Amino acid sequence: MPNRWLCLLLLPACISAVTLDCKHIRIDKKDFDLSALGGPKTIHQQRWLPPSISNTTFTIDLCNPLKKLKGIDSKEQCPSGTRVCGIEERYNPIDGVKEVTEVRPIAGEFSTSHGRAMDPEVTRLKESSNADQEGLRIELRGGKFPETRQGDLQKAIIELHCDAELTGNEGFEDDEAAVDVAGYGSMSKRAKDDKDDEDEDEPELPDLDKGKSLQFVSYKNEKDDVGVLRLTWKTKYACENAEKAPAKEPGNKSSGWGFFTWFFVVSFLLIAAYIIFGSWLNYTRYGARGMDLIPHSDMIRDLPYIAKEWVGGVADRMKSGGSRGGYSAV
Known part of the structure; x- marks a missing residue:
């Protein structure tokens, strides 16, 4: 009985020990503050799957679990505790229909629901294969797709590259998690005209991530059939002599209440x-x-x-x- 109570008392400490604290990251006696990168950021992977266009929107929040979006069916969103979520939508330019086909929780803290921890791992790029690159390499785990016994484990690998000129929030000022169907609307006429052409060329898809500091690299099954999402992120907060991240990025409104x-x-x-x-x-x-x-x-x-x-x-x-x-x- 005493051991059971001891485990319960130590449980909060154990949970916090495996949670990524963006504000206090210490690696090899060097301190990093990534709190300015907090908040949901989206990046896309687009593919031409005739007659449809596939777009997977990857949403990541380094510092906190992703919040559920109002007005959207919970089945079309990742579960609570997710830090990295991939939602695939397919758009058919012939009939103008768009539908969600897959929801992939890639990384997050699911200890209470499925028994899988995020188990974050942070290393310096100088200690990895990128010996000349200054920055951090963050691995986040915990996801599985599909959520069955035969499902593949998932994880995200984010390489934060030092760039003294960028905060890391560039390109997200007017970012939207959902794909604008109108962005594909110009392809509708061409798709109808070429639907019987067997030698149809792959259409040029709109660049949904132009100007973003965060960029998609790859998403595929790697060793042991683990689905791995790889991203790169340019930011000055990954520099080893970086200034302390501000509590709020310029232009952000305070969400707290004042004294009065x-x-x-x-x-x-x-x-x-x-x-x-x-x-x-x-x-x-x-x-x-x-x-x-x-x-x-x-x-x-x-x-x-x-x-x-x-x-x-x-x-x-x-x-x-x-x-x-x-x-x-x-």
Whole structure:
């Protein structure tokens, strides 16, 4: 029994030990702060699968689990705890139909649901095969697709390359997780005209990731049939002499409440609690009814008269402000 309680007490520490803390990453006595890269970022893999166009949107958040999107069926989203998610959509330019065909949780913390941990591993690129490249290599695990006994394990490998000129958030200002069907609309006429042509050339797909610091490299099964997503990310925060990442990127609005907002909220709750408790006390102890239930109801009734007298007194003082103290001349 004591061992069981000890395990329960140590469980939060064990969980936090295997969670990637973006703000405090220490490798080989060098500190990195990647908190400025937090938040969902999307990157795409597009393929021409006649007569359809396949687009897999990979969404990654290094620092926190991805949040569920409102208005979208949960079956078309990765489960809670996912850090890297791949959603494949297929668009048929002939009939204009788009549908979600696969949802792949690639990496995340699924210890409570499926027993698989994210097990993050961070190394310096100088210690790997890229001896001349300064930066970090992050591996995130935990995913499986499909979620069956025969499903393949998944993982993401993100190489963060040092680039003193880039923050790593370039190209995501107006980023959208979903593919805009209109982006493929120009191909509809060509697809209809060439649908009977066996020698049809592969169409030029729109570049959905132009100008982004994060880039797609590959996604395929590698050793032991593990599905591996490889990404590269250029950012100054991967430099070994990088400045400390700001708490918020410029232009981002603060999502927290200010002091005065909290002050008014707490004050309102305290007053409401006082009135409710006082009303209950007056009802149970004195059998009060109506306005008599409210604490200090007599004072509340007199408030209009008190305010009127106070305003009248102030007005009288202002009118008599030009007199000489109330003394008359002799």
